[in-house]
Amino acid sequence: MPRYTLRQLECFVAVAERGSIAAAAASLHLSASAVAGAVNELERIFGAQLTVRRKAHGVAMTPSGSYVLDRARGLLHSAEDLSLHAADAGGELRGTLMLGCYMTLAPTVLARLIDEYSRRYPLVDLDFFDGSQQEVQERLLSGRIDLAIAYDVSLPPGLERLGLFDVTPSLVLAAGHPLADRQEISLAELADEPMILLDVKPSRENTMMMYASAGIQPSIRFRTTDYEVTRSLVARGMGYAVLVQQPASAQSYEGRELVVRPIRQDISSVNVSLVWPAAVQSSQCARAMVELAAELYADGVGAS
Structure with a gap:
């Protein structure tokens, strides 16, 4: 049988998440000595140092502490789940x-x-x-x-x-773009035109890998971390974009028309x-x- 208690695990997780004994104690409405004692007892039971306590710098996890932390969270989650459903099983x-x-x-x-x-x-x-x-x-x-x-x-x-x-990346163009009537467009046809890059991970990495595979260097005009800003800039004719998700409406926030076209080459889908x-x-x-x-x-x- 385990020699540790759920309360000790709760104290340990609180210390890890709050970053200090004092903050953990405040969140649990316990004394700092009680929380420190619970963590000390866990370290004694496990025979491993779980934390590094530095005066004025809070508490850091050791590798053993990080390992225990992941599993302690799971045990506490399961215990809460059990208490919620035991009284009205089948409800x-x-x-x-x-x-x-x-x-x-x-x-x-x-x-x-x-x-x-x-x-x-x-x-x-x-x-x-x-x-x-x-x-x-x-x-x-x-x-x-x-x-x-x-x-x-x-x-x-x-x-x-x-x-x-x-999902598969597509090209997004302003409705008035010269290539907007095409059924599909290659990356090479847009290589010299300004591009609006959705500059967030993993969209950025996926887009740049796609260009690298095609041996093309895009001409990036603007970088933005906002999806709708990307579409709005494209709708105003400031460049084109490569986007994976496409909303039902082919309009920007301003009501300007956009067209979405498949890329004419072998593009890998993303799950x-x-x-x-x-x-x-x-x-x-x-x-x-x-x-x-x-x-x-x-x-x-x-x-x-």
Whole structure:
């Protein structure tokens, strides 16, 4: 039988997340000595130093501490899940779920999933975070979100995944562009024209790899981290863009017309996936979201 307690794990996780004994104690409404004692006892039980405590510099995790931290979060999550469902086994699903999403996928994939999930499981406290893929990954690995919707590109190891659908980059032009009437356009035909680059990871890396594979150096005029700013600049004729996600409306925010055209060469598709840490036991709420996503995207098509 384990000699450690859930309270000791809770104190340890709080110290890791808050960065100091004092901050952890305040968040748990305990004394600093009680929190320090819980961490000391865990280190004694495990026979390993989990933290490095530096006066005026807070607490840092050792490699052993990082290993224990990931599993401690999973155990605490499972314990909370058990307490929520033991009293009304077979009843309606309840609990909490934090979903993360890469920002350009949020208007379509995220909106569809949370809408349907909320209808099916109204007692679950569902919230979400949308941001860059790097921000989403960091929150997922630190336990601040349960699941994440992301492009399956350069993802860190240790993640389970459910593939939802594949998407292929397309060229976006102003409606008045000389090539707008073409059914498809090659990258070479636009190589000398100004490009508006969506400068966020992994969109940036995927676009630049595509050009490198074609032996072309794009002429980048503007870089932006905002998807709609990219489309607005293109709609005003300031350049073209390569984008993966395409909204239903072929207009910018200003109401200016855009055209989307396939790229005339062999372009690799990108998979959109739902991912979660393999080392953490998923809660019932998280498993329900995975099952819902598998159902909604069973045909491998991104449109709702």
